[in-house]
């Protein structure tokens with residue numbers, strides 16, 4: 361028997377894994393204070409950029425000696441600025457277990473063509489053997505693999521006495537999970553994820569060991585202006601105080617500030633993490649009582665609580681998953697919940713801090729209903 365068509369709809373059907381749902385209560389009025397039509401180098405424009413940096417630093421509880429800057433090109437721009445500026449002096453271990461990690465492998469192997477690279481990889485749903493990582497080398501990895509819903513369980517595998525740099529793409533983890541800052545030398549993210557900001561800009565956090573590398577190492581390859589973090593053996597300090605490398609959108613900056621103010625107003629990082637964990641608990645409850653769906657991540661310790669990737673347990677999962685996602689999109693109850701284009705077929709629900717648990721709870725009956733509809737259509 362197929363379930364009845366539900367009557368209660370999620371108030372906000374935005375479950376995309378990027379750009380992600382805006383914060384609860386957001387309207388375009390949040391942008392009223394934007395410094396539009398002004399130079400980003402004017403005192404007013406620079407103050408806005410500095411506010412976005414300082415609020416991020418404070419909400420995340422970054423160590424005082426970690427610098428944070430706004431960079432072009434979103435998270436990709438931040439990661440590539442780090443790779444292009446820092447790599448070279450040591451061998452590199454690059455970890456990959458889904459699409460974005462693989463992009464960083466391709467950068468290091470095919471673009472930078474470093475001679476001594478080890479790609480430590482795993483299939484979707486799994487984590488590679490973290491014990492293989494050699495901390496004499498530089499290590500590039502993703503904290504939370506957004507396209508497979510697999511994250512590293514913690515930072516215990518990162519050596520405090522490492523000689524290489526730990527370079528971490530944390531775009532779907534930051535503001536949602538605890539990060540061991542003292543074990544991470546470079547951390548990157550974008551505005552479009554956990555706080556629901558507008559896309560286009562990246563954030564780059566660098567610790568003292570990364571700064572020392574930036575000031576002592578000159579890459580042997582050309583470094584585009586957009587990736588330049590040091591000049592003449594000195595860090596470009598201005599980047600970390602609100603001097604953008606090139607022109608940012610001050611409308612996006614205002615939106616990022618709005619998200620950060622919201623984060624602070626609800627209680628900061630602990631409150632954000634609590635919201636994410638409540639969302640994950642709701643999803644785990646539904647998956648536990650639903651026989652047609654399971655997590656793609658092979659164990660709870662490595663399950664992402666933000667980009668929750670699900671596989672359909674029946675044999676025709678590929679077509680069913682997309683039809684199910686299309687049906688719910690047409691109903692206007694869930695947007696963008698099909699799995700990433702390179703990931704195994706399935707569903708992906710964003711459950712970051714801007715998503716309300718009540719909206720997920722309202723979505724589950726719709727998922728059950730849509731599955732029933734898709735399964736019934738197949739039988740007919």
Ligand SMILES: Cc1ncc(COP(=O)(O)O)c(C=O)c1O
Nearest residue numbers: 378434435436460506531532550
């Ligand atoms: C883990 C990870 N890395 C990199 C990216 C690319 O981010 P952007 O499009 O912000 O450059 C994404 C986007 O979803 C991501 O999830």
